[in-house]
Amino acid sequence: MIYSYFETAFGTTFAAADNDQLCHLWFDGQKHEPIWQYWKKIDGHPLFLTLKGQLEQYAKGERTEFNLPLNPKGTEFQMRVWQALLEIPFGQSSNYGALAAKLNKPTAARAVGAAVGKNPLSILIPCHRVIGKDGSLTGFASGLEMKKKLLRVEGLV
Numbered sequence: 001m002i003y004s005y006f007e008t009a010f011g012t013t014f015a016a017a018d019n020d021q022l023c024h025l026w027f028d029g030q031k032h033e034p035i036w037q038y039w040k041k042i043d044g045h046p047l048f049l050t051l052k053g054q055l056e057q058y059a060k061g062e063r064t065e066f067n068l069p070l071n072p073k074g075t076e077f078q079m080r081v082w083q084a085l086l087e088i089p090f091g092q093s094s095n096y097g098a099l100a101a102k103l104n105k106p107t108a109a110r111a112v113g114a115a116v117g118k119n120p121l122s123i124l125i126p127c128h129r130v131i132g133k134d135g136s137l138t139g140f141a142s143g144l145e146m147k148k149k150l151l152r153v154e155g156l157v
Contacts, residue, residue: 001039004048009059010123010146017047019057021071022157025121028140055123059153064090081115088129091154095133117141123150 001023003016012028013015016039040049058064072082084102088094096116098108103112119127120143128150132138140147151157 001036002042002045003039004041004043004045006043006048006052008052008055010055010149013052015048015051015053017045018071020047021069022047022051022075022121022124023071025124027122027142027146030122032144058123061153066124068119068124070121070124072125074115074118074120076116077111078118081112082119082121082125085116085119085125085127085130090126091113091156093129093131093151093156095131096138097133100128113138127155129154 001016001018003014003024005012005014007013010027013026014024014026015022016035047068054063054066054155055067058066065139072079074082080103081099084099096113097106099116100106100108100112105111116127116130117139119141122128128140128147130138137144137147137151148157
């Protein structure tokens with residue numbers, strides 16, 4: 001596993017990859033897994049440079065989706081939830097109940113919420129597009145201010 005820290009419009013950003021596929025993307029202050037001692041820090045890796053460029057384009061409103069190789073690690077259910085998140089288009093939102101229904105698990109809104117909360121690839125798997133059924137902003141690992149910032153980029157706030 002390789003990793004790097006770099007600055008973006010969203011602050012200090014951490015990314016980790018395995019076999020040239022992104023596994024983790026975190027922002028400063030975000031709850032996340034520990035960095036293991038066997039991970040190797042590599043600044044300037046082409047994948048991280050491409051990621052940084054795409055994040056900057058997104059922040060400026062010049063990019064509505066990311067085309068990077070992703071390899072999140074999770075349970076089968078988490079992977080299904082994260083795939084459903086990838087299907088929420090730029091500039092649109094959903095809620096936990098709607099995602100649960102989409103997965104044919106209409107009573108599993110809380111389980112969906114837990115899986116959304118474990119998303120290891122912030123922004124790239126757009127968990128920030130999930131809001132409360134009543135339109136309220138709900139929790140976000142990087143904090144509600146970061147969520148507002150991301151939703152503002154997409155014209156949702």
